[in-house]
Structure formats: structure tokens, C-alpha cells
Amino acid sequence: MNTKRKAATVAVAGTAAGALGLGLLAMPAGADSAPELPEIGAQQLVGSVLKTEPPAMSGTATVDNELGLPAMPGVPALDAQSARVYYDGDGKGRVAMEQQSSELTYVLGDKEFWSYDSAEGTATRTALPADARDKHRSAKAAGADPTRTAAQVVDRLEESSTVSVDGTARVAGRAAYELVLTPKPDERTLVREVRVAVDAEKRLPLRMSVLTHGTTDPAFEIGFSEIEFGPQPERLFEFSPPEGTKVTESEAGRPDGPRGESGEEPQFRVTGDGWDTVVLTRVPQEMRDRAQGEGADVEGMLDRFGKPVQGEFGSGHVIETRIGTALITEDGRLAAGAVPEQVLRQALENR
Amino acid sequence: MTAHAEPVVAGPSQQEGPALAARTRGLRKTYGRTVAVDHVDLDVPEGAVLGMLGPNGSGKTTTIRMLLGLVQPTEGEVQLLGHTMPERAGDALPDVGALVEGPGFHPFLSGRENLLRLAAAEPRLTAAGIPPAVDDALERVGLSRAGGRRYRGYSLGMKQRLGLAGALLVPRRLVVLDEPTNGLDPAGTREIRSVIADLHHDGVTVLVSSHLLAEVEATCTHVAVLNEGALVAQGDLTELLESESAGLEVSTTDVTAAVEALRAAHLAARPTPDGVRVELTRAAAPDVIATLVGAGVPVYEARRSRTGLEDLFARLTQDSEEAPTWTS
Amino acid sequence: MDVMTKPARRTAPASRLVRAELRWIFRRPRTLAVLGLLALIPVIMGIALTVADPTAASSGGPPGNDGGNLLPAAAASVLVLPIAALTMTLQMLLPLAAAMSGADALAGETSTGTLRGWLLAPVGRAKLLLVKALGVATFTLAAAAVIAATGILTALVINGDGTLSTLSGTTLSIPDAVGRVALAVGWVTLQLWAVGAIALAISAFTEHPMVVLASVLGGVIVFTVLGSLDALSWLHPFLLTEVWWSLVDVLRDPVPAADLIDGGLKAACYLAIGLSLAYARLVSKDG
Numbered sequence: 004m005n006t007k008r009k010a011a012t013v014a015v016a017g018t019a020a021g022a023l024g025l026g027l028l029a030m031p032a033g034a035d036s037a038p039e040l041p042e043i044g045a046q047q048l049v050g051s052v053l054k055t056e057p058p059a060m061s062g063t064a065t066v067d068n069e070l071g072l073p074a075m076p077g078v079p080a081l082d083a084q085s086a087r088v089y090y091d092g093d094g095k096g097r098v099a100m101e102q103q104s105s106e107l108t109y110v111l112g113d114k115e116f117w118s119y120d121s122a123e124g125t126a127t128r129t130a131l132p133a134d135a136r137d138k139h140r141s142a143k144a145a146g147a148d149p150t151r152t153a154a155q156v157v158d159r160l161e162e163s164s165t166v167s168v169d170g171t172a173r174v175a176g177r178a179a180y181e182l183v184l185t186p187k188p189d190e191r192t193l194v195r196e197v198r199v200a201v202d203a204e205k206r207l208p209l210r211m212s213v214l215t216h217g218t219t220d221p222a223f224e225i226g227f228s229e230i231e232f233g234p235q236p237e238r239l240f241e242f243s244p245p246e247g248t249k250v251t252e253s254e255a256g257r258p259d260g261p262r263g264e265s266g267e268e269p270q271f272r273v274t275g276d277g278w279d280t281v282v283l284t285r286v287p288q289e290m291r292d293r294a295q296g297e298g299a300d301v302e303g304m305l306d307r308f309g310k311p312v313q314g315e316f317g318s319g320h321v322i323e324t325r326i327g328t329a330l331i332t333e334d335g336r337l338a339a340g341a342v343p344e345q346v347l348r349q350a351l352e353n354r
Numbered sequence: 355m356t357a358h359a360e361p362v363v364a365g366p367s368q369q370e371g372p373a374l375a376a377r378t379r380g381l382r383k384t385y386g387r388t389v390a391v392d393h394v395d396l397d398v399p400e401g402a403v404l405g406m407l408g409p410n411g412s413g414k415t416t417t418i419r420m421l422l423g424l425v426q427p428t429e430g431e432v433q434l435l436g437h438t439m440p441e442r443a444g445d446a447l448p449d450v451g452a453l454v455e456g457p458g459f460h461p462f463l464s465g466r467e468n469l470l471r472l473a474a475a476e477p478r479l480t481a482a483g484i485p486p487a488v489d490d491a492l493e494r495v496g497l498s499r500a501g502g503r504r505y506r507g508y509s510l511g512m513k514q515r516l517g518l519a520g521a522l523l524v525p526r527r528l529v530v531l532d533e534p535t536n537g538l539d540p541a542g543t544r545e546i547r548s549v550i551a552d553l554h555h556d557g558v559t560v561l562v563s564s565h566l567l568a569e570v571e572a573t574c575t576h577v578a579v580l581n582e583g584a585l586v587a588q589g590d591l592t593e594l595l596e597s598e599s600a601g602l603e604v605s606t607t608d609v610t611a612a613v614e615a616l617r618a619a620h621l622a623a624r625p626t627p628d629g630v631r632v633e634l635t636r637a638a639a640p641d642v643i644a645t646l647v648g649a650g651v652p653v654y655e656a657r658r659s660r661t662g663l664e665d666l667f668a669r670l671t672q673d674s675e676e677a678p679t680w681t682s
Numbered sequence: 683m684d685v686m687t688k689p690a691r692r693t694a695p696a697s698r699l700v701r702a703e704l705r706w707i708f709r710r711p712r713t714l715a716v717l718g719l720l721a722l723i724p725v726i727m728g729i730a731l732t733v734a735d736p737t738a739a740s741s742g743g744p745p746g747n748d749g750g751n752l753l754p755a756a757a758a759s760v761l762v763l764p765i766a767a768l769t770m771t772l773q774m775l776l777p778l779a780a781a782m783s784g785a786d787a788l789a790g791e792t793s794t795g796t797l798r799g800w801l802l803a804p805v806g807r808a809k810l811l812l813v814k815a816l817g818v819a820t821f822t823l824a825a826a827a828v829i830a831a832t833g834i835l836t837a838l839v840i841n842g843d844g845t846l847s848t849l850s851g852t853t854l855s856i857p858d859a860v861g862r863v864a865l866a867v868g869w870v871t872l873q874l875w876a877v878g879a880i881a882l883a884i885s886a887f888t889e890h891p892m893v894v895l896a897s898v899l900g901g902v903i904v905f906t907v908l909g910s911l912d913a914l915s916w917l918h919p920f921l922l923t924e925v926w927w928s929l930v931d932v933l934r935d936p937v938p939a940a941d942l943i944d945g946g947l948k949a950a951c952y953l954a955i956g957l958s959l960a961y962a963r964l965v966s967k968d969g
Contacts, residue, residue: 006426006440010962017958024951028944029919063938087938099850101938104769104930106849119851126851229940238852239936245847422802425968444692447804454802458795462711471796474702475694475803520799 037171038178040203045166048180048201050153055206059092062175062230068223069325085228095240110242117242126244129253163187163277174200174209175227192278192341193326205232215325222325274350281340281350286331305331312344316351373400374433375528375559376421381430383416390416392583393430398528398561398576403554405570405591406563407663408580409671414563415455417580418532421561422452435527448477449527453534457517461506465497465516468505469523478524491519496545510537518549528559535569547573571663581671595666602639604646605629605655615649616642629654696809699800703817707783713821716779717828723775724767724833728840761846761859762933764833765866769929771829772870774902776822780874781898783821784881785891787814788964792889807965811882815957818882822874826867834863848935866932869942876922876949877902879956886963922952 210226
């Protein structure tokens with residue numbers, strides 16, 4: 004073989020192999036065809052999910068949202084976040100939310116719940132009541148006949164939705180049934196359907212997707228991109244804060260979360276049922292004051308992300324995403340739901 | 355160029371000739387539409403010092419690079435020390451030393467370190483043999499004392515000599531030097547000449563390319579002339595020069611009578627400032643002299659005219675359109 | 683003659699060539715300057731972070747800092763500083779260093795005429811590429827190792843003992859931490875081999891080392907820009923630069939291996955492309 008031809012052969016072969024490799028790596032996992040599984044009824048599937056104790060496993064869960072919400076400055080981007088999840092099959096777990104170069108870690112151990120923020124170097128420890136896990140277990144055990152519970156659940160769901168098993172899918176390399184909830188036609192909602200992929204063998208929900216009208220890509224999806232079942236090392240469910248960490252103690256039953264310092268709990272009220280449920284609440288005055296005090300331009304931000312609206316309820320801003328809408332009035336009332344703006348207006352006006 | 359000129363070949367024909375250190379047949383190299391080398395059949399006899407002559411851009415360096423396997427010929431074959439190039443470069447090149455297109459060394463290393471790096475790639479040297487070989491080579495080109503200095507600080511002549519040392523790291527059967535005296539002062543040129551003479555004395559074949567004719571005339575036994583990519587003459591230097599000068603210069607006071615007498619004898623003659631010049635194509639020198647003496651023309655002196663290499667070169671390379679047609 | 687071996691040997695042993703190549707690389711003032719500069723980066727990072735925020739040296743990180751940044755914790759940790767420095771330099775400086783090495787290896791040697799010397803020795807072209815690739819590989823390993831080493835030293839000097847906490851809040855044993863840094867160095871080196879292989883391929887096509895440097899620099903910038911365009915998300919899995927942030931995963935516990943493995947395999951693909959193009963060009967190239 005002459006040199007030129009040999010050179011060309013090597014160039015083409017090597018480049019093709021490399022490009023092919025990149026192509027294979029770029030292929031999304033689970034793009035392969037839907038697996039063949041024995042038929043199963045919706046009720047039976049729901050029943051088996053309720054019956055199953057989640058087994059010990061580790062995996063990566065990914066949130067993928069295409070809500071159509073603009074990125075907000077200072078607020079971490081919501082799209083395509085991923086978290087590593089570890090579960091020992093017996094009530095202990097660990098979740099690590101990956102940020103680009105830091106991590107939020109939550110560890111649920113035997114007697115304590117820890118949260119740790121590596122960017123801030125802070126940790127919060129919450130002691131759990133000694134019987135917390137037992138209660139949880141017995142509740143589950145006392146869940147009586149899962150078949151009956153399943154029937155009840157499905158009945159409840161069927162008041163507003165059509166529940167069906169619609170084919171199969173492959174999620175994180177595992178065969179899964181697709182459980183589909185479709186809102187009844189008279190439901191006033193933005194949601195077209197919700198699909199839940201259930202592992203065919205372990206009966207663990209692996210993925211939930213929310214689909215809206217007019218598009219085939221889910222508006223919101225949370226699911227495992229990788230999952231592996233099997234015992235996890237015990238050390239994952241213990242936590243001792245690293246040297247130099249600021250540790251805060253928190254009361255039981257109140258894992259850290261935004262709380263009004265005055266202790267004033269926001270009041271929630273719900274109107275409607277099924278898919279057109281609307282949650283009504285009032286943004287605590289103190290929170291608004293604080294935002295103002297910190298120099299956050301609340302009005303400017305609302306102007307940017309929402310559009311001003313007026314009606315019998317007064318005036319305010321409406322923020323729309325593909326699966327939900329929120330309406331905030333000037334006087335701090337807030338209505339939100341997976342519904343179009345019109346439903347929120349009615350909810351506010353009918354109070 | 356449609357027809358290829360038959361180059362001048364002096365000396366015995368190739369078949370029963372001496373072994374060849376390098377040989378090309380139908381060698382051709384084109385770069386796009388430019389023909390750099392065109393059907394060159396070069397013979398480098400073993401033991402010869404062959405001077406490759408040609409104006410700039412005549413294809414000397416390209417031919418040498420193809421000989422050494424650096425460039426893949428478009429057409430034709432190359433034999434170097436009996437091995438086909440570039441396929442069998444591994445068999446041929448260890449016995450070949452070369453300095454092509456000027457010396458190439460790293461400026462931040464000393465001359466000696468540069469040679470050590472080059473010597474590491476010499477198949478004929480053992481690891482232990484490298485340092486002495488480098489020192490010998492430096493000694494040979496007179497750089498022993500400057501060996502520790504950085505190459506960056508070398509003069510043009512020193513660089514050239516270091517390049518020569520690189521070609522002479524191990525005893526060679528063939529040494530190829532492309533313009534070895536480039537940039538050298540007269541003393542440096544003499545040194546190179548003496549190195550070439552030594553190599554010749556040791557039976558090493560040397561191929562030197564040059565555009566300096568005096569250089570080639572002084573050092574070479576053989577010559578090959580390239581013009582516009584074609585080989586227009588090659589062979590033993592002395593024979594080539596003689597074949598070219600088939601004329602007799604006769605000094606006489608009676609030029610008219612001399613020309614008349616010769617023309618009467620059907621001999622081509624033309625007057626020169628101090629006599630006549632007679633072409634020796636039809637008659638031998640004694641016949642010419644006898645004719646003149648018979649006609650009563652006073653002959654003071656008669657000698658074979660010897661044109662220098664310069665004349666030969668000028669004739670071969672100036673009118674390339676009409677390639678020379680003479681043969682031996 | 684005692685310096686002669688059997689005439690049967692047609693080419694010098696590869697090990698000897700590699701040694702000569704390494705001597706050449708590491709004797710070169712430019713190489714040493716680049717390594718020195720890279721060695722300084724963790725020192726500068728460590729000092730800057732300590733000066734900017736004295737609490738960083740004693741506590742895990744300053745409170746109230748806007749999250750999402752590795753840097754605040756870096757100065758404090760013998761584990762984090764080397765990896766933060768590697769992550770930072772991997773975005774630009776290390777690829778440039780790899781490109782420089784690849785540029786010198788073929789284009790630079792062609793321009794000084796020194797490549798011809800080895801080709802005439804003779805060194806076969808495949809072997810030449812092997813030696814050159816090993817040279818680039820060694821240099822990039824040295825570059826990554828130097829950053830890790832000065833990173834560890836700097837953190838030790840600033841911090842005294844050294845905390846070995848991961849982003850997940852666990853504390854590593856010393857061998858484990860050393861293993862993590864070694865893993866990071868190895869992974870970065872693999873990425874740099876990929877860049878170096880592409881640089882060698884470009885290097886084989888030109889005799890101007892600057893062309894190689896400019897192409898790699900341009901390539902890294904273009905890849906980074908493409909990687910930041912959401913509209914081109916289908917292209918992102920093909921961009922080598924996109925995997926470079928995964929290095930941070932080394933600091934998580936347990937190490938999420940998926941992205942690191944994916945990045946390693948992508949680097950291997952680029953390596954195959956680069957080396958095969960470099961080989962193809964080198965064997966057909968005029969010397």
C-alpha cells in the first residue's frame with residue numbers, strides 16, 4: 004500500500020472511530036426502544052407502587068424544567084439541576100444537590116437530620132424524635148390492604164382524571180411502565196397530562212413528567228438519570244460537620260426552611276378541587292418589608308417577570324409559566340395553581 | 355517540455371560501470387502544476403565526489419531530498435546504497451550522512467548538546483558510544499572548543515560546521531552535503547574542502563550540491579548538471595570537459611591563409627584574435643597541423659582548447675529551450 | 683570499532699529517543715518558564731484568598747458569600763486548593779501549555795530544521811510520532827502535577843495542618859485525599875493529552891508553532907462560547923471543553939463517577955482523532 008493511501012486510511016479510520024465514539028457518548032441514555040413488558044392494569048400498578056418499600060439504592064435524579072420562566076438574578080437556575088440520592092432501604096437517606104462548584108447535602112440519619120452547604124460552610128442539625136422512624140414504619144405497615152388503598156387512590160384520581168397505563172419506557176436503563184394521568188376535559192388546567200414511569204421490577208417511580216398543551220417536550224420533568232439498586236455504605240447516612248463549619252441547631256419537626264422570624268405562619272386557603280385547585284395566601288408583610296429593606300427591587304422584578312393586571316380584586320402582577328400561573332396583588336395577596344390566569348382572578352374575586 | 359534531452363554521459367556506460375552509491379530512474383516531482391524535478395536519471399558512482407550543479411531552483415535540493423527519502427517522488431525510483439527509497443530508508447540511511455538545506459539545530463542548546471540529541475537517533479551508535487562519537491565529530495570540524503557554547507551564539511560558519519559534524523557522527527558510506535560552503539569565509543571553505551578530500555581518500559562517496567563552480571571544479575571527480583528540473587549533463591568531470599572542448603587553438607601570424615587552407619581541406623575553422631580555432635570533428639589534431647604546415651602557414655603553437663566548467667555550465671544552462679544534443 | 687553495534691540495527695531504540703526528547707523538553711527555558719508560571723498559580727490563589735478574607739484560612743469559608751463558588755473554601759483546604767487550581771487552569775492555561783508542547787514537538791522542530799536530523803538518522807515516522815506524543819504526554823503530566831503539588835504545599839503553609847473536607851461535608855483520610863488529588867491530576871492529564879493530540883495534528887500540518895497555539899486557543903474559546911449557547915445544546919456533548927467542569931466532582935463524596943468517566947472517554951475519542959490525523963499527515967509529509 005502506498006504511503007498516501009495508508010495515511011488516508013489511518014486518518015479516516017481514526018477520525019471516524021473518534022467521532023463515532025463521541026456520537027455514542029452523546030446519545031442520551033434510554034433512547035433505545037421501549038421494552039416489552041407484560042400488560043398491567045392501572046389499579047394494579049398503583050397498588051404495587053403503594054405496597055413497595057423503596058429498596059436500598061443510589062442514583063442521580065435530574066430536574067429538567069422548560070417552564071419558560073426567565074432566569075432571575077440571584078436565584079439559582081432551576082433548570083437541569085441534579086441531585087445524587089442514596090437510600091438504605093430502611094428510612095435513612097442522603098441527598099446531595101450538585102451546584103457547579105459546591106454542594107447542598109441533606110442527610111437523614113438514625114437520630115438526626117443534617118443539612119450542609121459547602122459554599123457557605125454552614126450546617127444545620129435537627130434532632131429527630133426517637134420514635135420518628137418507627138412511627139413512619141408502622142404507619143406504612145398499618146396501611147392495611149394496599150390493594151384497597153390503591154383502589155381508593157385511583158378512585159380519588161379518577162374523579163378528575165383518566166388514569167391509564169400507556170405503554171412502557173426505559174428510564175436510567177431500567178424497564179418501566181408509564182402511568183398516565185390525563186385531566187378530565189372539564190378541568191380548567193394548563194396541564195395536558197402527567198406521566199409517571201414506574202420501574203417494572205422494583206415498582207419504584209423513576210420519573211415524573213408534566214406535559215402541557217401544544218408541545219411534546221415535557222414542561223417539567225424529574226427523574227433518575229442513573230439508578231443502581233443495592234446496599235449502600237453506612238457512612239453515607241451519618242454526618243459529622245467538617246472542621247470550621249458553623250453549625251446551627253434546629254428544633255425537631257422544623258427542618259430549616261424560610262420562616263417568619265415573628266413566627267407568623269402564612270395562612271393558606273384552597274379553592275377548587277382536582278386540577279383547577281388554586282392556593283390562596285398572603286405574603287407576610289414582614290417578608291415584603293425585609294425584601295424592601297435589603298434593597299431588592301420587588302416592584303422592578305415583578306415588572307420584569309410578570310405582567311401588570313387589574314380587575315375586581317384590585318391590581319397586581321401575573322407571572323405565567325407553562326404549567327402554572329401566579330397572581331400577586333399590590334396588597335400582598337397571592338394566588339397560584341396549575342391553571343390559566345382567568346381561574347386565579349375568579350378565585351381572588353370569590354373570596 | 356515534450357521531448358527530454360538525452361543528457362551528456364561521459365565515461366563507460368552504466369551496465370558494466372562501477373557500483374553506484376545512488377541511482378535514480380525517471381525521478382519526477384511535481385508540486386501542483388509546478389514541475390520541480392523532471393525525469394532525472396542520476397548516477398552517483400561509489401567512491402566518487404559528485405558535484406551537483408545548477409542555478410537556484412533547478413531542482414538540486416528536491417532531488418537530494420528524494421534521494422534521502424525525505425520527499426516522496428511523484429514518479430520514478432530511487433536506489434540509495436542499493437536500497438529502494440523511501441521504503442527501505444531504515445537499511446540505507448544509517449550509512450548516509452547528510453546536511454540538507456542548511457544546519458538545523460536548537461538555539462538554546464549548546465553545539466555539543468545538539469549533537470548528542472542528534473546522535474541519540476543514530477542506529478549505529480550504542481548509548482555508551484554517543485559521547486565519544488560527538489566529541490570526535492566536533493574535533494573533526496574544529497568545534498571542540500566551541501562545543502559547550504549555545505548554538506544561538508554561533509557564527510554562520512560555525513553553524514555550517516556543526517551541521518557537517520552532524521553528518522559525520524558515524525563512519526558513512528555516503529555523505530550528502532547540500533551547499534556546504536554557504537556563508538563560509540575562504541578559510542572555512544578550505545576546511546570543508548579538506549574534509550571532503552579526507553572522505554574521498556577514505557573511499558566515502560560524497561555528493562555535494564553547489565552553485566559555486568570553482569568549488570566543484572576544485573573538489574569533485576564527477577559532476578551532474580541540473581537545469582529547470584532536468585538533468586542536462588553528468589559524468590566524470592575531466593571527460594566531460596574534454597568532450598566539450600573538441601577544438602584546436604592554433605597561433606599563427608597569417609590568419610587568412612590558415613583559414614583558406616583549412617577550408618580547402620573541408621575543415622571548419624574560424625579566426626580568433628591570435629590565430630584560428632579548428633573544430634576537431636572531422637580530423638585529428640596532427641592532420642590539422644599537417645594541413646597548415648603543408649600550406650606554408652607559420653604555426654607558432656597549437657593546443658587543445660580547454661573550456662572551464664564555467665563555459666560548460668553556461669552553455670548547458672543558458673538556452674534550456676534548445677537542449678544540447680552532443681554526446682560523447 | 684567499539685562504538686558500532688551490529689549493522690543489523692536499522693533504527694535507534696525508542697527508549698533512547700524518548701529520553702533524548704524529554705531532555706530536550708525539560709532543558710528548554712520556555713518549558714521551565716511555563717511550568718514555573720503554572721506552579722505559581724495555586725500560590726497566588728492561596729495568598730489572594732487568604733488576604734481577601736482572613737477567615738478563609740481558619741474557617742471552612744466566609745459566611746454570606748454568594749454560593750456556588752469553590753474559591754472561598756479553597757485556601758483552607760489541602761484538598762480543595764489543588765483541585766480548584768486545576769479546575770481553573772484547565773479552562774485555558776493548561777490547554778495552552780499542552781498546545782505549546784504539541785506546537786514545539788513538530789511545527790517548531792520543522793521550522794528549526796531539526797526534525798530532518800532525526801528523519802535522516804533514520805527515525806521512522808510512526809516512531810517519531812510515538813516519541814513526540816510521549817513527550818507531550820509527559821510534559822502535560824508534569825504541568826498538572828506541578829499545580830497539584832504547589833497547591834498542596836500552599837494550603838499546608840497557609841493552613842498548617844490541612845482540612846480534608848469534601849463538598850459533601852465528609853472528611854477524608856490522608857491517603858484518600860492524596861488519592862483524590864492523584865485522580866484529579868490523572869484526569870486532567872488525560873484531558874490535556876486530548877488537547878495535545880489535536881495540537882500535534884495541527885502541528886504536523888504547519889511549520890509555524892504560533893499557528894498551532896492560535897488554533898488551540900481559538901478552538902478552546904469557540905468551544906466555550908458554543909457550550910454557553912443553549913440553542914446549540916445538541917452540540918454540547920461533542921465539546922471537550924464542556925466536560926472540564928466535571929473535575930469538581932472529585933471533591934464530592936462519594937465521587938459521582940459518571941461525568942468523570944464520560945469526560946475521560948470523550949478525551950480518548952479526541953485523542954484518537956488527533957493522533958490518527960497527526961500520523962496520517964506525518965507519514966505523507968515532506969521532510
